Amino acid sequence: MLCDDYKRVVYFFLDGSVSQRRAVELETHRRDCHDCDERTLVHRKLRDFVKKRLAPISAPEHLKVRLVQSLRIAE
Amino acid sequence: MKTAEAYEHEQGWDFEKAAMPYVDSLYNTAYRMTRNSEDAEDLVQETYLKAYKYYDKFEEGTNFKAWLFKIMKNTFINNYRKKKLTPHKIDxxxxxxxxxxxxxxxxxxxxxxxxxxxxxxxxxxxxxxxxxxxxxxxxxxxxxxxxxxxxxxxxxxxxxxxxxxxxxxxxxxxxxxxxxxxxxxxxxxxxxxxxxxxxxxxxxxxxxxxxxxxxxxxxxxxxxxxxxxxEVLFAEAEDEEFEFEVEEQEEERFEVE
Missing domain, CATH: 1.10.10.10 (Winged helix-like DNA-binding domain superfamily/Winged helix DNA-binding domain)
Known part of the structure; x- marks a missing residue:
């Protein structure tokens, strides 16, 4: 496997969306290739970072009240 | 035998019970889409009212959360078209x-x-x-x-x-x-x-x-x-089809070959 092949699927690899056979190939390449190993770590860290920083915003209570009220009126 | 009124009431209650657990998720995405709380609230409210209206169209056994998100996406696009906002473009x-x-x-x-x-x-x-x-x-x-x-x-x-x-x-x-x-x-x-x-x-x-x-x-x-x-924003973009072969395995899993 070439690094270019690895780069094209690294996100999907991290998603766990590649076939088992493919995952083994990617894992093998990663073990032998320092650059691709680092690349994988960076992608993973960046994704975790984004997820953490974009913490879910809960719906405000007044919206929940309003929704339930409007649904009951709509009935 | 139930009266029509009682039946409707039951359906409304059923919808409320099914849909309200997703309000935080929907609001969160609505907020990221509209970038402000006021529009996000309106978008979520419109989504819920539409979803309630079409609740009988929802196919039992399919993904309810995804269905709600789909309604929200469509509502957003319709509102967006009215406002004609300028999209971001990147090379x-x-x-x-x-x-x-x-x-x-x-x-x-x-x-x-x-x-x-x-x-x-x-x-x-x-x-x-x-x-x-x-x-x-x-x-x-x-x-x-x-x-x-x-x-x-x-x-x-x-x-x-x-x-x-x-x-x-x-x-x-x-x-x-x-x-x-x-x-x-x-x-x-x-x-x-x-x-x-x-x-x-x-x-x-x-x-x-x-x-x-x-x-x-x-x-x-x-x-x-x-x-x-x-069109720019919501284009189907056939040309951007990913070049990997996507292979469906089991129900929810996609395999990249």
Whole structure:
């Protein structure tokens, strides 16, 4: 496997969306290739970072009240 | 025998019970889509009322959360079309080119300390800004996949597009987001790396650049500025189909071959 092949699927690899056979190939390449190993770590860290920083915003209570009220009126 | 009124009441109660648990999720995405709480609240309310109205159309046994998100997406597009907002535009070839150099150069810095956050001092606002800098279609798939945790197949259902398109947008969207974050990080000195200025070009610059490319007869990824804004933002984008063969295995799993 070439690094270019690895780069094209690294996100999907991290998603766990590649076939088992493919995952083994990617894992093998990663073990032998320092650059691709680092690349994988960076992608993973960046994704975790984004997820953490974009913490879910809960719906405000007044919206929940309003929704339930409007649904009951709509009935 | 139930009266018609009692039946309707039951259905309403049923809907409320089924739909209210998703209000936080929907609001969160609505907020990221509209970028302000007032519009997000209106969008969620409109979504719930529409979903209630069409509740009998919902197919039992299919994904209710994805169905709600789909209604919200459609509602947003309709409202968006009315407002005719200007979409963000970005040159993909530009991103693609320098991204590899940037990530290669900064990798050791970024992974040195496994316990720390990558850019300790980067503000949440910067991350939000980076996300908002993505074209709408790319922002949506990143949000739905990485924040809401939907599968490719669910996202394809919500956005009414093929799974290959979801993957293609995810690939590009994530890359653009990472690239923008790395640009910010370097600009504010959180990571070292040579000064390679952030090249998120303005729409005007981009159109200029595109014309130049066209004269040389080269192909470009940039969408036609002549297209109407809605088309640019919500285009099915056949040309961006991801080149991997996507193989469906089991129900929810997609395999990249």
């Amino acid at each position: 993909f070839s530009e991103i693609e080119e320098s991204y590899e150099r940037v990530i290669q150069k900064n990798a050791p810095d970024l992974i040195r300390d496994p316990e720390s956050e990558i850019f300790q001092d980067m503000m949440d606002a910067d991350v939000k800004r980076a996300l908002d800098s993505l074209p709408h279609d790319y922002k949506m798939v990143v949000l739905l996949a990485d924040i809401e945790g939907f599968s490719y197949k669910e996202i394809a259902e919500i956005l009414d597009c093929p799974v290959g398109t979801v993957m293609s947008r995810l690939y590009r969207g994530r890359k653009m987001l990472e690239r923008t974050l790395l640009d910010y990080a370097r600009k504010y000195g959180y990571i070292r790396g040579e000064a390679e200025p952030a090249k998120m070009r303005s729409r005007k610059d981009e159109v200029k650049g595109r014309k130049k490319k066209d004269e040389k007869g080269e192909e470009t990824d940039v969408q036609e500025p002549e297209e109407s804004e809605e």
